[in-house]
Amino acid sequence: MPFEYAPAPESRSIVDIKASYGLFIDGEFVDGHGKSFKTISPSTEEVLAEVAEADEADVDAAVKAARKAYDKVWSKLPGRERAKYLYRIARIIQERSRELAVLESIDNGKPIKESRDVDIPIVAAHFFYYAGWADKLEYAGRGTDPQPLGVAGQIIPWNFPLLMLAWKIAPALACGNTVVLKPAETTPLTALLFAEICQQADLPPGVVNIITGAGGTGQALVAHRGIDKVAFTGSTEVGKAIARTVAGTDKKVTLELGGKAANIVFDDAPLDQAVEGIVTGIFFNQGHVCCAGSRLLVQESVAEELLARLKRRMSTLRVGDPLDKNTDIGAINSAEQLARIRELSAIGEAEGAGRWSPECELPTTGFWFPPTLFTDVTQAHRIAREEIFGPVLSVLTFRTPSEAVEKANNTPYGLSAGVWTEKGSRILSMANQLRAGVVWANTFNKFDPTSPFGGFKESGYGREGGRHGLEAYLK
Amino acid sequence: MTATPTILGSGLDEVTRSEASLRQFLHGLPGVDQVGAEARAAGLGTRSIKTTAKAYALDLAIRMVDLTTLEGADTPGKVRALASKAMRPDPADPDCPSVAAVCVYPDMVATVRETLGGSGVHIAAVATAFPSGRAALDIKLADTADAVEAGADEIDMVIDRGAFLSGRYQQVYDEIVAVKAACARADGPSAHLKVIFETGELQTYDNVRRVSWLAMMAGADFIKTSTGKVQPAATLPVTMIMLEAVRDFREQTGRMIGVKPAGGIRTSKDAIKYLVMVNEVAGPDWLDPDWFRFGASTLLNDLLMQRTKMTTGRYSGPDYFTLD
Numbered sequence: 050m051p052f053e054y055a056p057a058p059e060s061r062s063i064v065d066i067k068a069s070y071g072l073f074i075d076g077e078f079v080d081g082h083g084k085s086f087k088t089i090s091p092s093t094e095e096v097l098a099e100v101a102e103a104d105e106a107d108v109d110a111a112v113k114a115a116r117k118a119y120d121k122v123w124s125k126l127p128g129r130e131r132a133k134y135l136y137r138i139a140r141i142i143q144e145r146s147r148e149l150a151v152l153e154s155i156d157n158g159k160p161i162k163e164s165r166d167v168d169i170p171i172v173a174a175h176f177f178y179y180a181g182w183a184d185k186l187e188y189a190g191r192g193t194d195p196q197p198l199g200v201a202g203q204i205i206p207w208n209f210p211l212l213m214l215a216w217k218i219a220p221a222l223a224c225g226n227t228v229v230l231k232p233a234e235t236t237p238l239t240a241l242l243f244a245e246i247c248q249q250a251d252l253p254p255g256v257v258n259i260i261t262g263a264g265g266t267g268q269a270l271v272a273h274r275g276i277d278k279v280a281f282t283g284s285t286e287v288g289k290a291i292a293r294t295v296a297g298t299d300k301k302v303t304l305e306l307g308g309k310a311a312n313i314v315f316d317d318a319p320l321d322q323a324v325e326g327i328v329t330g331i332f333f334n335q336g337h338v339c340c341a342g343s344r345l346l347v348q349e350s351v352a353e354e355l356l357a358r359l360k361r362r363m364s365t366l367r368v369g370d371p372l373d374k375n376t377d378i379g380a381i382n383s384a385e386q387l388a389r390i391r392e393l394s395a396i397g398e399a400e401g402a403g404r405w406s407p408e409c410e411l412p413t414t415g416f417w418f419p420p421t422l423f424t425d426v427t428q429a430h431r432i433a434r435e436e437i438f439g440p441v442l443s444v445l446t447f448r449t450p451s452e453a454v455e456k457a458n459n460t461p462y463g464l465s466a467g468v469w470t471e472k473g474s475r476i477l478s479m480a481n482q483l484r485a486g487v488v489w490a491n492t493f494n495k496f497d498p499t500s501p502f503g504g505f506k507e508s509g510y511g512r513e514g515g516r517h518g519l520e521a522y523l524k
Numbered sequence: 525m526t527a528t529p530t531i532l533g534s535g536l537d538e539v540t541r542s543e544a545s546l547r548q549f550l551h552g553l554p555g556v557d558q559v560g561a562e563a564r565a566a567g568l569g570t571r572s573i574k575t576t577a578k579a580y581a582l583d584l585a586i587r588m589v590d591l592t593t594l595e596g597a598d599t600p601g602k603v604r605a606l607a608s609k610a611m612r613p614d615p616a617d618p619d620c621p622s623v624a625a626v627c628v629y630p631d632m633v634a635t636v637r638e639t640l641g642g643s644g645v646h647i648a649a650v651a652t653a654f655p656s657g658r659a660a661l662d663i664k665l666a667d668t669a670d671a672v673e674a675g676a677d678e679i680d681m682v683i684d685r686g687a688f689l690s691g692r693y694q695q696v697y698d699e700i701v702a703v704k705a706a707c708a709r710a711d712g713p714s715a716h717l718k719v720i721f722e723t724g725e726l727q728t729y730d731n732v733r734r735v736s737w738l739a740m741m742a743g744a745d746f747i748k749t750s751t752g753k754v755q756p757a758a759t760l761p762v763t764m765i766m767l768e769a770v771r772d773f774r775e776q777t778g779r780m781i782g783v784k785p786a787g788g789i790r791t792s793k794d795a796i797k798y799l800v801m802v803n804e805v806a807g808p809d810w811l812d813p814d815w816f817r818f819g820a821s822t823l824l825n826d827l828l829m830q831r832t833k834m835t836t837g838r839y840s841g842p843d844y845f846t847l848d
Contacts, residue, residue, distance in 0.1 A: 052581070052584075052800075053576070053580075054572075054577050055574050055575040055576045057573070057574045166570070318554070318555075319560065322557040322561060326560065374570070471555045491557045491559070492559065492560060
């Protein structure tokens, strides 16, 4: 008799989703002037709420509120006072962590075990970390009297909605800036709950403004004359458009864009842990991770054994209801993203790569894609070059360390890389040669607020996290 | 050198020909990254096992218990009581399964045998100068033969950790082979051999992986973490490394070896974490008392309490379960 895990759903009753949401401007929820749009649950396609779509007038109101708060209140507060608010926000996030985790999983589709054990704890940690910096900025290596930039316009993606919000808002506020933040249109709900948390923390009105909307809203924000800084995380395509928009202005920009990371496994690697790292690298968050290890580079002498182990491990992955505590892989975030993953996978097959997925039953409603790997992939395949942003792994092989480096770096991106070997000296030599912002050794997709994160080449510029992350918000 | 016919044809018989080839093989096994292994074990520990799955797991865990008493103060009365409990863990519920085995010192085997009769509950005896294993080989073999003769159908031997840690792999190997031979019974099937590593003394996961392969190649039927006399005893990551070893060994040789974590597993919650790990690391074939055991004493009552709670919806106090 098999050991069938009975459904173990996390209760939804802790979250209270309103029928409609306005914009959070100057400390209050206000109706937008524009239209509204629906946000749905990607696992059920159920409509969760109507959300206001901010138009140019709304963006203008938000930027003005942020400017007023910056001039009158926030830039004048001593660092230790700003820190108090950030600590308070961090504590409220911890207190309401279950609510935030459930809401994130409903709106985004990611498994509850990830929102509960990864996203939300790191969100709180990020606020705690930057709260600690707020009164120590003169020790950040930016001179003895570093100053904030002013108003930051921030645009975040849908893959880690609240976490990306934390990466943007925590350092900005710690440095004395005020912000206007636009969450992604498919995942606005935790940002709106964060707005409530700002109210609960008595954060002065206008310090944080949250405006919802799609690409048009984002464009209006980036182009607004009243902002001093643009911080964007998202696709390379949009990142380039943003860079063009701000060219010729004195706005500072940081961009965190796409990636096509190589996860490099040498023949002396700890194989069972490497398999776990490959799984974490590409199937964590349904592969909706800009630094995902989407290219597995494995040394030919262990390729066969490693692939057998990887396939066996993939067969134990549980795909399904994001709120089930035993789910490993949740729903694809949107119909649009699912279509892109399907399209690129079909191209992979057409180009002759070997496609494999474990047997797994997918739910009938919602957006789903099974964990998939492609073997016999070469650098010439599109699935080895383009970011798929889904649970799809391309497997390539190499013979020598120098070939591994050559292949790993042969991409327009450079966000992250992984190295698996028991040999310490090889880890260091590989890390020196890999052109990637983060190089993980014998692990993958590990995040910590103290560690800077950012890209080389088309993966963007600027760093978030750590002391380096302060530079983006100080002058 | 001793030939082990069970692994002939798998390519491993060459390995055990000499000290040098044995060392080369064991040191050539893929390493274990400590941080990664512990993270994986902890991740499996977050599985949420509820309702029907929990009921299944509790009954299975009861059937896998090697109910153990290994005290200097053990008396015939004490082990008789334990044996009775092994057959009928919950006197109030005839549907409650019996445990897998009773585990005692060799001199108590005959007493246990009388009590258990033909109940189907196995008798395991710890032998080979348990728990330290610090005795001459002929004494260890006599200890084993004595337990087998008294009626033990499972022998839990300890390896010579000193020999292993000083790199004398061949000696450890030969000792296991010799004890295995001493498990033979003239009038029936050989006693099953469980080989105890005392992983708390071997310490590194690399050592655990190497000793697992060493024992399996030498003919162990089961590999077991600990004596229960050294801390730490069984842990989830150590057991995971051993489950990976039996999984890989079956893949290479076709032969299936059992795993027994022992010591430190006290709650149902812990036991269920182990079962999840068995299921997802070694595979469902190992979810059977023939292939996975818990060496425990206090665990059983917690399993019984949880089992009663599943059927009645209420927790009863410890007074409602027998203390043995």
